[in-house]
Amino acid sequence: MREPRPTIHDVASRAGVSKSLVSLAMRGSPKVSDASREAILQAAADLGYRPNAAARSLADRRSRTVGVLVLDLHNPVFADILDGIQSEVRAQGYSTMLVTGAADPDREQAELDKLLEFQVEGLILVSHRLSPAALRRFAAEVPTVVVTRDDIHGPRIDTISNDDVAGGALAAEHLISLGHTRIAHLAGGDNPVARNREQGYRDAMTSAGLEDDITVIPGGLTDAAGYASAQRALAGPRPPSAMFVANDIAALGAIAAVQECGQSVPGDVSVVGYDGIALGALRTLSLTTVAQPLERMGTLAAQRLFARIERPRQRAHHVLVESELVVRGSTAAPAIDL
Amino acid sequence: MREPRPTIHDVASRAGVSKSLVSLAMRGSPKVSDASREAILQAAADLGYRPNAAARSLADRRSRTVGVLVLDLHNPVFADILDGIQSEVRAQGYSTMLVTGAADPDREQAELDKLLEFQVEGLILVSHRLSPAALRRFAAEVPTVVVTRDDIHGPRIDTISNDDVAGGALAAEHLISLGHTRIAHLAGGDNPVARNREQGYRDAMTSAGLEDDITVIPGGLTDAAGYASAQRALAGPRPPSAMFVANDIAALGAIAAVQECGQSVPGDVSVVGYDGIALGALRTLSLTTVAQPLERMGTLAAQRLFARIERPRQRAHHVLVESELVVRGSTAAPAIDL
DNA sequence: CACGATTATTGGAACGTTCCAACGGAAAGG
DNA sequence: CCTTTCCGTTGGAACGTTCCAATAATCGTG
Structure with a gap:
């Protein structure tokens, strides 16, 4: 030994x-x-x-390794995206180094610094929380692809994302078309993804002439956050008959809060999530959601990264994937009266 | 660039x-x-x-990196364990390289080979699927800690696990004490962890004089598997009034199947899971379970690994952590008649 | 004020690989 | 039979670090 x-x-x-x-x-x-x-x-x-990979990478001047940063391994969304990344990376004969940032920009930076010391040839950032300046700094050093966000543009920064504004609108329109008017949005906190979904909600409400009914409850992207903001929504003077929650995990928390209030989903309150996690398909939860093609986003990210490793100076690509409304059992028409 | x-x-x-x-x-x-x-x-x-980390590790003859293999990032159990591992590893000034094996022994081996080429100083295997021979081969090359299993012993193989037999018994005893007799076990497939949980179930049933009621439905450790075996259980001639499912994720699948049958949990069927994932605490699911101290298991694993990196030839430690029954809303006394 | 002791600094070797120019020997061509 | 070509093979340099023994500079101290 x-x-x-x-x-x-x-x-x-x-x-x-x-x-x-x-x-x-x-x-x-x-x-x-x-x-x-x-x-x-x-x-x-x-x-x-x-x-010895260290010696090889030294002599060869290439590590055949790409670095992947994910926001949080607890959200199954990221496991799906990772599956897509991993299979593509492996197919190229590369390895991945996976790190997590725990939603802390400083720690994310530190982890990315480590990855660069390991001479990764490229970076895939899945839902990072970096500042634009920090992101551009990394992208200047090594080919970089951002998944899930496309708010920060830079000359060499590719992105893979869905249209969160359109998706948010899709969710709200679904509830509106069922006949709901008191539709609250449980927001996902201070990040561009959540802000876009909120914007979509606002747009849809406004288009439907419901601008006076717009209700946004601040929150976050975890089950605990969804639970807490749903409680607040229900405790208000004019509780909603439907909620659009910023992501699926938080939606599960919201459903829990509704049920704990003695109300039923979708009988008393309809709930729509966002992401399309596998868990939501379980009959118990049966969560209506806006589903992103998660695994494919991972694959696309890896493909773009290799394309950029090949030709580093090409102009930035911004791939937009289609998300679709998946109607399941957590939404229904509102109860007769209001 | x-x-x-x-x-x-x-x-x-x-x-x-x-x-x-x-x-x-x-x-x-x-x-x-x-x-x-x-x-x-x-x-x-x-x-x-x-x-340049490669040059450093070459000159220094140490990489300050440990390799971690996890079975499957989709099961939140592993995210919790990883949290524990990561924080301890980081505290020691080391980095982790994380790989997944997708429950395929060959791919696990290939991934571990890669890790060794990167000169990791130690290995933490979280729910591996390696053969004893393969595991011993790796352990002979580098300090190795196995989390979640303790069936394969070797001179230098530390393990961190809970007593799955005792935990399985705990689950079954809970159901027995509620008054259930027709208690089925939805097994977790061909792996020692699942086998031990099944054994605990059998032991408890036998001790309670219910050996004739022992019913084991083969299955797996995913939601889909739990769903399928629950369906089979309910379709049988003498459907159970309670189920002990091999893990939480599969239990969620089982609950979905029960509800889809038009039955309620726990009204018609009680369900107990195993692991203690955070999701199970949500009111919607409110899953009674045998909870393992997941994050602590991760921390302990990393600590043992560093102890062994320090003194490689010390004898193997087998740390057993306590799991506890967490009673929530998915279990209740059986309906009056049988 | 010379002396050893301390402190700050240095060049070279080593780590384990890949690359490259060069080599010897065999086969082919005249 | 001598050249040319080709093929398999080789030693040395290089990659970017760390370590070590050696050097240069500074310091008290008797």
Whole structure:
């Protein structure tokens, strides 16, 4: 265990060849004779040789690794996006280094600094909380793709996102079309994604002539936040008959609060979420939501990143994916009276 | 962007000192004079210098990195455990490299091989699916801690786990004490954790004189699996009045199936899960469960790993943490008749 | 005021790989 | 039979760090 790992030299001397030939053979070069190849592979296996990635990346000047930052592993949204990223990255023969920022900009920066020290060749940021300046600084050093947000533009910053304004409108329109008027929005806090969804809600309400009914309850993107803001909404003087919640996880919290109030979903209150997490499809929850193509967003992000690694100076791409309303059991027409 | 990164040499010549002194200064050595330190730091900042982790790890012969393998990022259990691991690892000044195996032994091996090429100093395996031989092979190369399982023992393999047999018994006893007799177990598939939970169920049923009522429905550890096996259980000739499901996620699936059958939880069927995921605490779900101290398990794992990195040859520790029954709204006494 | 002790600084070797120019030997061409 | 071409193979330099032994500069101290 503590004894030093075998190196390429050890393999070379055991196989009776030079280190250069071992290097060639390990990478499957066709210029190695069959006899040598076999001897080398055998020697490597005997010794339990593993190439040292640090040395390789140093000599090679490339790490074949991309860094991925995700906001929060507790939200299943990110697991889905990650699936897409990982499969594409692996297909390219690269590895991923995954870090989380816990929604703290300073820690995000620190984690990204670490990734750059590891010489990652590119960065995928899934729902970061960086300042525009910080983001641009990183993007200037290494190809960068931002997933989920497209508010910060820069010469070399690609983005993959859905149209949160349109999605928010979709959610609100659905409730309006069911006949609701007292529709509250449980907002998702101080970040552009949440602000856009709120904007969509406001737009839809206004278009429907319901601008006087616009009610925005501040909140956040966690179940606890959704629970708390739903409670506040219900305690108000004129409780809503429907809620559009900033994301699915918070919507689950909101549903819990409604039920705890002795009211039913969708009988007394309809609830719409946003994201399309797998959990929402369970009959128990049966959450109506605006679903993003999460895994595909991950795949697209990785593809864009490799394209940019290939040609770093190309102009920024901003890919917009389609989100769609998925109507399930958490929404219905309002009760007869108001 | 494509221009080569500044190196320690560039910093040295800009600051008018030798590369060795820069190396010292960057690591905060006290032997550097204030004047030099200031000049060096300034030069490094001017150039945007970042130490190259690959070169450092090569020269230093240590990467200050630990590798973490998790089974599946979709199960929130692992996010909780990871929180514990990450905070402890960071506190030690190390980084983590996180990979997932998608429950496929071959891919797990491949991912671990990659981690070893990166010269990680230790491995934390959270719910792996490796063969004993494969696990021992890795443990022979690098300090290794296994979280969640303790079935494979080896001279240098530490484990952190809860007593799944006892936990399974706890769940079953709870249902028995409520007065249930037709208690089915929705099993978690072919892995030791699930097998132990099943064993606990069997033990408790037998102790209560209910051995003839033992009913085990094969299944898995995902929501879809729980949904499917619950359907099968309910379709049987003598449907259960209570179910103990192998984990929380599958229990959520099971509840969905029950409700879809037109039955209610806990009115018609009580459901107990296992793990203690945060979601289960939501009023909507209100899942009775056997809760493991997940985050603490992560912390303990990291602590054990560092202890073993320090002293590699110490004998294996097997830490057993306490799980506890958390009674919530998904369980109740059975309906009067049978 | 010379002396060893301390302090700050330095160049070179080492880490394990890849790349490259160069090599010897065998096959092919005249 | 001698050149040319090709192929498999090789040693050395390079990658960007850290470590170490050695040096230069500063300091008391007897």
